[in-house]
Amino acid sequence: MYIAEVTGLLSFYKRVFPLFIYTFTYKYNDKMNDSKRELFRNLEKFYPPKGSLRILEVGCGSGANFEHYPTGCKITCTDPNPHFQKYLKKTMAKNDHLVYDSFIVASGENLKAVEDNSVDVVVCTLVLCSVNDTPKVLQEAKRVLRPVSS
Known part of the structure; x- marks a missing residue:
């Protein structure tokens, strides 16, 4: 990694990788559509008593899961x-059934910008x-999830 950073290859990789993922997402979603639909079909049962469902997507990439959210x-x-934000905005425009709160540059291990007990669902696909x-990452996910009311 050090050599890649010194030679400038790491910066190049960080800029090109999001474009590759954005392009790859369409092919991947075509193949995985049924599986993703099944994976996300129960999201509605996590709605809080009042308000909308708050989802935190860790490692969102270009937003490949958005079309499956309620x-x-x-x-x-x-x-x-x-550099994913540019492609994320394109995916957001195609999924106007959702409300977008924010894009936070952070690793899954350090979600300090997300408040404790502030989300209903944490999504981590192709990230762990x-x-x-x-x-x-799992500790951070647990920290930001709202407590389940019985």
Whole structure:
């Protein structure tokens, strides 16, 4: 990584990778559409007693999951690569059934910009295989989730 950073390859990679993912997302979603529909079909049962469903997507990339979220959800997106925001905005425009709160440049291990107990659902798809500390990501997810009322 150090050599890639010194030679400028890391910066190039961080700029090109989001374009690749944005393009790849369409092919991936075509193949995974039924599986994603099944994965996200129960999101509505997590709605709070009042208000809209608040979703935090960790490692949002270019927003590949947005089309599967229920109408009116409030989405907060995080990704450690700030260059995803350009492609995220394109996906947001295609999914106007959602309300977009913010894009936060942050790794899953450090979600300090997200308040405790502030979201109803945390989504991490194709992310946990690429983080440095999976238990820390899960700890952060638990911290930001609202307590379940019985």
